[in-house]
Amino acid sequence: MTEVASTPDYAPEPRTVALIDLLDRVLAGGVVISGDITLSIEGVDLVHISLRALVTSASTRMLADPS
Template sequence: MPVTGPPAGRGELSLLDVLDRLLAGGVVIAGDLTLRIADVDLVRIDLHALLGSVGGTVPAPWEPCEPCDGPGRDGGAP
C-alpha cells in the first residue's frame, strides 16, 4: 500500500494524520486478553475488529424519508 506524505524525519505527523491514513486503507485489530489467577483462567476476551472509512460514493442502505402532513401517508387520520 503506497503511503504519501512527507518523508520520515522531515515534518511532523499528528495523530489525526495517522488515523486518516489507517482508516483510508482499512486496519484490522486483533488481540487476546486473559485474566488468570493461580494458573486458572477466569476471564478470556478475544477481540477481532476491522475498521475502515466509508466514502461519500457508497449509497445509503435505506430510502430517504419524505416528510408527511399527518399521521397517515395520505395526511388524514389513521
C-alpha cells in the same frame, strides 16, 4: 558467494506528520486491531476473551463490497 549490502552512514531525516494526515491514511486503508485477555487465578484460566476490530471509513468499506 553471498554479498552483504552496506548500510548508509547516515539516518534518514525524521518526518513530521500531522495527526489528521495519519488518521486519513489509516481510515483510507483500514487497520485491524486484535488482542487477547485472559483472567486467571493461581494459574487456572477462568475467562479468555479474543478481541478483533476493523477500523476503516464507511466510504472505503462501501467501495470494497458494493452488495
